[in-house]
Amino acid sequence: MRYEFRSILVRGAVLAAAAATSTSALADADLDSKISDSSNWAAQAGDYANHRYSTLNQVNASNVGKLQVAWTMSTGVLRGHEGSPLVIGDTMFIHTPFPNNVYAINLKDQTYKWKYEPKQDADVVPVMCCDTVNRGLAYGDGKIFLQQADTTLVALDAKSGKVVWTAKNGNPKIGETNTNAPHVFKDKVLTGISGGEFGVRGRVVAYDIKTGKQVWKGYSTGPDAEMLMDPAKTMTWTNGKMAPVGKDSSLKSWQGEQWKLGGGTTWGWYAYDPKLNLVYYGSGNPSTWNPAQRPGDNKWSMTIWARDLDTGVAKWVYQMTPHDEWDFDGVNEMILADVNKGGKAVPALVHFDRNGFGYTMNRQTGELLVAEKYDPQVNWATKVDMKTGRPIVDKKFSPGTTGPDVNVKDICPAALGSKDQQPSSYDPKSGLFFVPTNHVCMTYEPFQVEYTAGQPYVGATLTMFPTPNSHGGMGNFIAWDAAQGKIVWSKAEKFSVWSGALTTAGDVIFYGTLEGYIKAVSTKDGKELWKFKTPSGIIGNVFTYSYGSKQYVGVYSGIGGWAGIGMAAGLTESTAGLGAVGGYKDLAKYTTLGGSLFVFSLPEGT
């Protein structure tokens, strides 16, 4: 949410001049001013609140049908292209999947201003569970921040590309890697860790933006002090009201020392409320995927966290999927917006979880306001008990109930969820949320595994297929009312919509498809207004900026990620009972690997 800065629209030229001479002592002022200039795209979500919304309206619902390619560029790398570039003034900052190259591009003529091409040990790649993606760069205090796959966090001078500082954020030898984008909030750079399939212990770390020194680290599991939890002050939704989490809330919910391999990784999209000074994010699956090996609620995996930005201390938490049996990581984006509830505007947090429920929380207090299915065919739980906050699990779809070596069929959603990391967008005009979803179900069979550091520690085999008794496709793009927990409109898609959505004041929503189309649809009813086929499937996030009085819309093209080429390649040989039929087989007809950036604008004179 862009608070008091929202009404300020500063001309790009003025900002460029200011940036050239700026020696702002307050790191937050630099990024704040870049964000407030709508000609920039200065953060992965455009702002701190994960809105993915732009006030630019040169492109609008009437003329978007005329959108055409303005310029293109190869990234020089194959495999999954997640995230998006940043645009600040006359420079675009591009990032790539492993090996995580960074390029600064002059928007005037698309020449390279500088390149940063890190040297990383190739041994990192096999311990990345789900493709070699990178969710993008962050900007702040005159620096560009890159979170490398090998866990090194790098600060580069935005003008020269020179390394200012580095920080070692984890250890790939024990299966720790990074795919998330770092986040700049005020005077800190926040980052997380990946490796829930390798027995990694999840945490969020805050680094000083100027020096790269660690300021605080908050784990997802274990002793209170390591999670930065105050047993008396950290609150959670308990029987219809907020109550303290109590002493050893995590330790008491695990057996023995399993919490040390606990998971709860943190590779999603974080948000920040400057007024409350709170950082919001979600934690991932507990480790292993075999529930029998970790009796208990496994706190605080699958949890929405609110931490104080300065100290890291957890103000409130809410666990969405206690004792997970489906790999429904809680890491998806936290969107901060005012929601009209009971006749007044509540400072809310809205979250579309892997588990198929759309949650609305009071982000100040942590109260649970709404928890409703955003895909009606979600079946692992009948509903969320609003008093206890716990899902009512349907034992028919509970692999933990039937136990190891028993295959449970037709669980909806599949492990990749009703939505994975692909981020949704908020429209302040209508108050609606526009959500790219998956419409896929699974079979799930857990089994016993032993832990070896640096080796997969999974313990389940799955097959995935389009949701049965539905439209036959594997995705929907929906509009959601977060006050009521209702789908307002829904547009079926042939494949999972694995890209990030962008909404603009021109009343247009953009998103990309796994076949490779970038599409524009109407905010009013999802009607398709324009589309263009890029060379490869799209799993990146659409972004927009303006330069020289022209608005541009861009997206990476390059399939990969968990839903992408792995599914296409693996499931083309249909075998009844194992793997997919129909839909996924078709994906291989549309696309293969690629790596490029496409930028679109209206023709001259429009």
Place this chain on the structure above:
Amino acid sequence: MRKSISAAIALSISATMIMLTSGPASADQPPGVYTVKDGNKVDDKTLEGWKTWRAMACERCHGPEQEGLVGPSLVNSLKTLSKDDFHATIQNGRPEKGMPNFGGVALVQKNWENLYNYLKGRSDGKIAPGHLYPVSQADAPPPPAGWNKPKS
């Protein structure tokens, strides 16, 4: 007499579909050693080989049916890869191609030959993809329909 005994033996073999050696083998490839019945019921050692495949999550790179994903098809590779080269690949990985080494995993150390035989059985088209069961398990579900039909 001999003729009828041979015929009787041939009939009993085809009736129960027990195979003791691998099928088509290239000139210098020794056969895999596995017993398979009805496509998905195997001897205890081969079962351990399949369980090792499952525990190491090899399907993430090689596909749920060993058909290949970002890593190569093992159905193809095992037609020509010698047992020694298989062992070396498991031990050392192929770091330049993104395959980790499994030399430090106790389960793999113990079961690599069983894993080899399981994969050979898959490569030979004799062992079905997916879940395997002990030979003695009478109530095991059948293998996936059409698993041993040629792919179009």
